[in-house]
C-alpha cells in the first residue's frame with residue numbers, strides 16, 4: 001500500500017507538484033501522467049526512497065521508503081533508469097541471478113519467450129539493441145518477486161509487441177495483488193490503471 005498526504009516537491013524556485021494525496025492498495029495500479037519535466041520521475045523516486053518530498057508524508061506499507069534498506073528492496077521492485085544493466089551477462093544469466101538472489105524457481109524458457117528474448121537467451125546483453133536491453137531490464141524487474149512495482153515509462157524503446165508484453169505483465173502483477181505505480185504515455189497502460197494522477 002502506498003499513501004501520500006499533502007506531498008510536494010520543490011525544484012529550486014518553483015514547486016513541481018504540491019498537495020498530492022495518494023492511496024494505492026494491493027491489486028491496484030496508479031498511472032502518473034503529465035508533460036516532460038512535470039515531476040513523474042521525481043514522484044517515483046520519492047516512492048523508492050531515492051529522494052524525500054519537500055513537504056508531506058509518503059509511506060510504502062506504512063514505512064518511509066528507503067532504497068538502501070534490504071528488506072524494503074526485497075519487497076519493492078523498481079526500474080527507474082537503466083542502471084541495473086549488466087552488459088557482460090546473458091538473459092539466462094540475469095534470470096539465474098534473480099533465481100539465486102530470491103531463492104525462487106523461474107520458468108526460464110517461458111519468461112524469455114514472453115519477453116521476446118528467446119533467441120537472445122545466451123547472447124551477452126552488451127550486444128543488444130536498445131529495445132532488447134529495455135526488454136531485459138523490464139524482465140529483470142518483473143520476473144523477481146515483489147509486492148510493489150515502480151516503473152518509469154516502461155514502454156520506452158519498445159516496439160508494438162514489446163509494449164503489449166509489458167502491458168500484460170503489469171496487468172498480471174496487479175491481478176495477483178501487487179501495488180503498481182508507473183509513469184507512462186502508453187494509452188493501453190493508462191486504460192488498465194485504477195487511478196491516474198496528472199502532474200501537469
Ligand SMILES: Nc1ncnc2c1ncn2[C@@H]1O[C@H](COP(=O)(O)OP(=O)(O)OP(=O)(O)O)[C@@H](O)[C@H]1O
Pocket residue numbers: 010011012016034035036037038039040041042043183
Ligand atoms: N531537487 C530538485 N532541484 C532542482 N530541480 C529539480 C529537483 N528535482 C527535480 N528537478 C527538476 O524538475 C524537473 C522534473 O523532472 P522529472 O524527471 O521528475 O519529470 P518527468 O515528468 O519525469 O519528465 P519526463 O516526462 O521528461 O521524464 C526536471 O527539470 C528536474 O531537473
